[in-house]
Amino acid sequence: xxxxxxxxxxxxxxxxxxxxxxxxxxxxxxxxxxxxxxxxxxxxxxxxxxxxxxxxxxxxxxxxxxxxxxxxxxxxxxxxxxxxxxxxxxxxxxxxxxxxxxxxxxxxxxxxxxxxxxxxxxxxxxxxxxxxxxxxxxxxxxxxxxxxxxxxxxxxxxxxxxxxxxxxxxxxxxxxxxxxxxxxxxxxxxxxxxxxxxxxxxxxxxxxxxxxxxxxxxxxxxxxxxxxxxxxxxxxxxxxxxxxxxxxxxxxxxxxxxxxxxxxxxxxxxxxxxxxxxxxxxxxxxxxxxx
Numbered sequence: 001x002x003x004x005x006x007x008x009x010x011x012x013x014x015x016x017x018x019x020x021x022x023x024x025x026x027x028x029x030x031x032x033x034x035x036x037x038x039x040x041x042x043x044x045x046x047x048x049x050x051x052x053x054x055x056x057x058x059x060x061x062x063x064x065x066x067x068x069x070x071x072x073x074x075x076x077x078x079x080x081x082x083x084x085x086x087x088x089x090x091x092x093x094x095x096x097x098x099x100x101x102x103x104x105x106x107x108x109x110x111x112x113x114x115x116x117x118x119x120x121x122x123x124x125x126x127x128x129x130x131x132x133x134x135x136x137x138x139x140x141x142x143x144x145x146x147x148x149x150x151x152x153x154x155x156x157x158x159x160x161x162x163x164x165x166x167x168x169x170x171x172x173x174x175x176x177x178x179x180x181x182x183x184x185x186x187x188x189x190x191x192x193x194x195x196x197x198x199x200x201x202x203x204x205x206x207x208x209x210x211x212x213x214x215x216x217x218x219x220x221x222x223x224x225x226x227x228x229x230x231x232x233x234x235x236x237x238x239x240x241x242x243x244x245x246x247x248x249x250x251x252x253x254x255x256x257x258x259x260x261x262x263x264x265x266x267x268x269x270x271x272x273x274x275x276x277x278x279x280x281x282x283x284x285x286x287x288x289x290x291x
Contacts, residue, residue: 005025007022008022020049090285094284107259110249113175114222114266133211150240154235177231178222190240
């Protein structure tokens with residue numbers, strides 16, 4: 001017999017395995033746990049949300065899931081400890097070898113980094129992107145008064161913090177850009193913003209403008225706009241995600257204008273070290289490219 005979720009009251013799908021106390025919506029699971037936490041002496045399983053005497057209800061699935069989380073967290077801690085030890089050692093070694101190129105006040109910070117090669121753009125990739133873009137343009141054209149997202153990002157940094165972040169992205173060379181795949185995070189709002197900023201252009205001309213910026217070569221396994229010199233799209237044409245996203249490492253950089261010794265990693269693999277100072281980037285060490 002079908003049951004209703006005690007939180008949202010919607011019918012619940014028959015469970016494929018372990019019975020659940022609520023539906024699969026995260027908000028319902030959260031609310032159910034909060035309700036149990038208000039009952040004196042009552043606890044909820046951190047995995048399925050069922051009543052439990054400890055963090056886990058004791059079912060095989062929940063025990064295995066909890067153990068897997070613990071293993072993943074332990075591996076992440078070990079990876080970060082190894083990375084931090086590498087940063088400390090490289091900082092000491094590079095300052096000894098190239099002291100004239102590294103400001104004494106530079107603060108060391110681990111950052112992402114990419115050294116993936118550029119490869120020829122596959123024709124099928126551009127064709128698939130053109131089909132996706134045509135659908136986006138059609139939606140934008142059907143509702144020209146719709147939302148346009150954030151204002152277009154200026155080509156020049158707006159302040160010292162922005163200049164530091166851009167230099168950090170340049171030292172990384174776009175590790176996060178791999179998430180752009182064949183869509184570049186473009187949305188109808190992005191096209192509306194571009195069309196409003198360029199009222200003389202038709203929708204077809206706007207689409208051709210975007211296609212015209214696709215480079216002949218892109219970084220292997222990355223966004224189709226990710227070329228040898230970074231993003232091939234002008235900032236005014238990029239998505240809100242691409243214009244405003246900062247990785248956790250960049251977001252943690254100091255707010256001061258002090259120089260930063262950016263030690264770059266692709267996962268746990270060391271890639272390069274750069275000095276970021278006043279929005280200017282200088283690479284001081286680079287590991288051989290990965291095979």
